Amino acid sequence: MLKRRVRFWAAIMLIAVIALSGCAPRAGQGSIEADADQLVIDLPALVLDFGADGMAAIKNAALADLVGTLGVPMDLAVPAEMVFMMEASNIQHIQVSNTPEGLLLLVNGRSIPNISYDGDSLNALPGALSSFGMVIPMADLLFALVDRIGIGVIARFPVAPGADEIPLYVAGDSDAAMAAKAAQEEFLAAVGTPPRINLPIFYEADGSFSIGDMSIDEMNAMTGGALGGLALTIGQIGMAGALGISELGISTNVDGITISIDGDALPTLDWSDGKASNLIELVTSIPLLDMAMPGMGSMMPTILQILPLVQATEFDLTLHF
DSSP states (O other): HHHHHHHHHHHEEEEHHHHHSSSSSOOOTTOOOOOOTSSSSOEEEEEEOOOSBBEEEEETTEHHHHHHHOOOOOOOOHHHHHHHHHHHHHHHHHEEEEOEEEEEETTEEEEEEEEEEOHHHHHHHHHHHHHHOOOOHHHHHHHHGGEEEEEEEEEEEOOOHHHOOOOOOSSOHHHHHHHHHHHHHHHHHHHHSSEEEEEEEOOOOOEEEEETEEEHHHHHHHHHHTTTTGGHHHHHHHHHHTTOOOOOEEEEEESSEEEETTTEEOOOOOTTTHHHHHHHHHHHTTTHHHHHSHHHHHHHHHHHHHHHHHHEEEEEEEEOO
């Protein structure tokens, strides 16, 4: 245990040294609130500049050489093809930043769906990961300190010829985000109360199920058997039992998507305030999208139109084993 703690603090100090050698203001920096006698680590973002060959550097110093002087051998690179795609798509930088409220993700200075959390969801996370066989050393300590440790990384890529340089943080909403928020507000004003869909599914040991107080036969009669795909095998039911899970839920609302296990909510995928629209607008601008997924680009405007309505709907799906 002592060795793990030493490694943890050594890693924190290494991040601090590297960050201060090549840093930039970090999204959410300065938002940590703590008493004078509490540990606080609030650092600028570490900036990694990726060249055309995919190698990372900090202020024109090779990252491997920099950390090598600290006695920690490490090479950091991405495929050159990825750098080419980023430049062709005018994705100039990607930022990941930890804050007391969540893990922020920004592309070209704008927020895309990120992970938000509070004390309860962080406390539930180690147990959930352990249930699925994922053991993180010192998880309890790490999650207990997450609201007092602020660190981040900015990956920068070459700017395409003729393109304007984009700031690391863009204040205000994008056009797509403003349009999405306006559409959502208009929809909620029209319907009065947000639409609600609640699907409690109760499974038997043989994999058969009922939805609420309606049996599968009654549901099949209403839907023509369209819900038959919800049936699980005996092996799948047994797996839930082996993991010790009796209830698995997924819910969505204007804030985002939340998964819960046995009533304990985990961190939320936050798509509020136009973050999802920013992501769709970003994906639409990638020139290679239609090559990789033919027809997907033409679907994006439709998705942008219906997304605010989907986000405004309160949806709850709970599987009971």
